[in-house]
Amino acid sequence: MLSPSPPRAALGDRALFSSLAFDAYLNHAGISPPSRAVVAAVAETLEDYAARGFAAWPTHNERRARLRERLAAMIGAASANDVGFTTNTTSGVMDIALCFPWKSGDAVVLFEGEFPANVTPWQRAAETFGLELRFVSLEGFHRSHEEGLAALDVALADGRARLVAVSAVQFQTGLRMPIAAIAKRAHQAGAQCFVDAVQACGAVPVDVREGPVDYLACGSHKWLMGTEGAGFLYVHPSRIAQLVPRVAGWLSHEEPVRFLLEGAGHLRYDRPVRAQTNFIEGGNVPTPSFAALDASLALIEQLSVPTIFEHVQRYLDALEPALIDRGFRSVRSAFSEGRSGSLCVLAPEGVAIEPLHRAIVRERVACAMPDGHLRFSPHWPNSVDEVPAVLAAIDRAMGRA
Numbered sequence: 001m002l003s004p005s006p007p008r009a010a011l012g013d014r015a016l017f018s019s020l021a022f023d024a025y026l027n028h029a030g031i032s033p034p035s036r037a038v039v040a041a042v043a044e045t046l047e048d049y050a051a052r053g054f055a056a057w058p059t060h061n062e063r064r065a066r067l068r069e070r071l072a073a074m075i076g077a078a079s080a081n082d083v084g085f086t087t088n089t090t091s092g093v094m095d096i097a098l099c100f101p102w103k104s105g106d107a108v109v110l111f112e113g114e115f116p117a118n119v120t121p122w123q124r125a126a127e128t129f130g131l132e133l134r135f136v137s138l139e140g141f142h143r144s145h146e147e148g149l150a151a152l153d154v155a156l157a158d159g160r161a162r163l164v165a166v167s168a169v170q171f172q173t174g175l176r177m178p179i180a181a182i183a184k185r186a187h188q189a190g191a192q193c194f195v196d197a198v199q200a201c202g203a204v205p206v207d208v209r210e211g212p213v214d215y216l217a218c219g220s221h222k223w224l225m226g227t228e229g230a231g232f233l234y235v236h237p238s239r240i241a242q243l244v245p246r247v248a249g250w251l252s253h254e255e256p257v258r259f260l261l262e263g264a265g266h267l268r269y270d271r272p273v274r275a276q277t278n279f280i281e282g283g284n285v286p287t288p289s290f291a292a293l294d295a296s297l298a299l300i301e302q303l304s305v306p307t308i309f310e311h312v313q314r315y316l317d318a319l320e321p322a323l324i325d326r327g328f329r330s331v332r333s334a335f336s337e338g339r340s341g342s343l344c345v346l347a348p349e350g351v352a353i354e355p356l357h358r359a360i361v362r363e364r365v366a367c368a369m370p371d372g373h374l375r376f377s378p379h380w381p382n383s384v385d386e387v388p389a390v391l392a393a394i395d396r397a398m399g400r401a
């Protein structure tokens with residue numbers, strides 16, 4: 001059965017990651033390795049289904065109800081009813097792209113350089129509903145929020161924009177976006193604000209009350225340190241009634257399982273679709289992935305997201321100047337509100353990024369290479385004490401590459 005209490009997490013202690021095959025794992029912005037607690041939760045869930053089959057479902061459904069409350073608390077949502085489960089960030093973006101009450105000629109404002117998960121569904125919606133996509137440059141946001149927001153204002157000026165979609169943290173540069181200010185500007189122009197929070201939740205504080213944010217989608221395999229296959233979507237309660245439930249499935253209705261549990265006469269197709277965010281849960285969800293998220297969130301809660309954020313900043317504060325000394329160019333924000341869990345740098349003049357990245361990974365330092373940047377993304381188990389070893393590995397890699 002399920003473990004009564006989770007193991008303890010400690011900043012800088014990777015004891016719960018005993019199978020990790022890297023000396024330093026700095027790719028939490030890509031995919032987090034699951035902790036022993038996560039592995040155990042997945043195994044226990046499957047064992048429970050192996051033993052009990054259908055009878056295990058209520059146990060895990062109840063566990064997910066608690067998880068929904070904890071996710072709501074993490075992002076500052078007023079109620080667990082404002083949170084629906086998805087299978088990844090993209091499916092949350094698609095839910096809103098399909099269900100938004102579009103009118104032909106509406107405009108959607110996006111940002112240049114966004115991860116495609118926060119572009120493709122809007123492109124599909126543009127084609128399906130006759131929308132115009134407008135891209136705003138991120139350049140100004142790198143210099144100051146005021147400059148970036150001024151560029152956004154231009155895109156909102158004619159009043160035709162209905163939605164602004166933005167990542168809370170940019171995947172390529174680690175730039176943290178002023179989502180509350182973006183939401184406010186959107187509202188002033190008669191638009192709404194959608195946030196892709198997968199590069200933030202778990203390591204960067206996020207609060208949907210500020211703005212307020214209208215929609216937020218997130219997956220769990222990055223900074224939430226779960227596995228692939230589980231995500232969530234937040235919808236502000238004032239926005240639910242206007243959504244068109246184009247993604248509804250059999251579990252989206254009121255009392256959807258009565259016909260399976262209460263005898264004859266309950267099979268109906270006219271039950272209303274639930275007027276809360278979980279209408280997006282049209283069918284069964286990947287239970288082991290949600291058990292994974294539950295277990296990893298328990299560890300993150302023990303430490304708290306603001307504490308993790310500070311811990312990660314201390315790590316990056318040690319790494320960044322040493323990389324600059326070696327000729328790398330850091331694109332980390334100069335101001336603290338623009339910083340996230342990722343430190344992204346460009347390779348020194350004349351050094352090709354791809355062989356360098358390969359050489360660093362071969363030195364047992366996991367990092368990523370999003371569109372030509374080297375990205376280092378530590379999390380709570382990384383200790384700042386490992387930074388000298390990371391730098392030594394990079395020096396060896398530079399020698400080889």
Ligand SMILES: Cc1ncc(COP(=O)(O)O)c(C=O)c1O
Nearest residue numbers: 088089090115117167171198219
């Ligand atoms: C900003 C951003 N959004 C979305 C994704 C992908 O989301 P998912 O695979 O959870 O749909 C990524 C990275 O994989 C990302 O960096």
